Amino acid sequence: MQKRDRLFIVLAGLLTILFAYEIYMNISREISNRPAEISSPQIDVSEVLNKLKEAGLEPKEAKYYKVIDE
């Protein structure tokens, strides 16, 4: 087998693995019914509150807002 043929086989193999991975990811997204986008990170509220407390801040009820039920 010539050197050029070996290179071709290696490249073809890599492409096959890449396609297979993409197909697997698409199927797994479908199965889990999750959006492909990364969702916004979850915030640890107690950690945030601790940080504010450490800084000496005392959150106080604000004016001018409305509550939106999710």
Place this chain on the structure above:
Amino acid sequence: MSKVKCLLCPRECELRSGQRGNCRARMNIEGRLKTLVYGKPCSVHVDPIEKKPLFHYLPGTGSFSIATAGCNLHCKYCQNWEISQREPENTRNIDLSPQEVINKAIDAKCRTIAYTYSDPIIFFEYAADTGRLAHKNGLLNVWVTAGYINPEPLKEALTFVDAANIDLKGMTEDFYRTMSGGTLRPVLNTIKTMKDRGVWVEITNLVVPTYNDTREDFSKLSGWIADNVGVETPLHFSKFWPMYQLKNLPPTPEDVLTRAREIAMSKGIQYVYVGNIPGHDGNNTYCPVCKKIVIARRGYMILEYNIVNGKCRFCNHRIPGKWE
């Protein structure tokens, strides 16, 4: 946990629990919107009122000036970015209740309290409580603001704000969007509303080289002021100093500010000032009738005062403002 929608400024941030607004000073905590900066100023100083700048409002008096961290605009050239573009937990704050602000202002013999440096809009609740208490104690309230606020809170602010210097950054939506991340229309509304409702208004335009320094920029800005809030409204053109994200630019050349002043005066505006250049002719107040100097200044310092009972000492022409 519920989401909340802040209605204080035109951004109207929608926040999940634990998220804070674009201003960094308001946060959804367990389904309720909280201000993080009430009674926690990070800057407290006694300034000459000329520093706000207000040139037609109790000249020569001290103004007790406070600010908290945060801002609802994010100007690339912000001159106070160390506090305006930081979270309140990352600034050095002091405990100062509204009553303590009043006590300190009285002790310092100030006639006004200035809500300044960042923007009073983002510490609205603190400014409102302090402002009302100030009135009860015979003090007046000065807002130094970019005017980026919704109509409803603005209506409340009008009940305690006596004077304002409003920053008019440019005259296009594109300028506001790209330089500050805001919009122009609410700012124009704030200027007009405050003027119509009897607040003493002066306007500042920070002139940034290559961004808002053309003849057309000055002409459009001055024309809008003349047509909408009147030629007696003082206008300050301020020198930009390289700061924050625009350190690559040079300071505003003096001749550009001089040209801005000339264009504004050609539009009929009677009191046009040049700021941040001590010794410039544009530091002085001139009588628009006899053309004599009624207040000579060097920077914030008053050198000569020729206003008697609100009128020019030389020709008796009324000079608009609050003088005593």
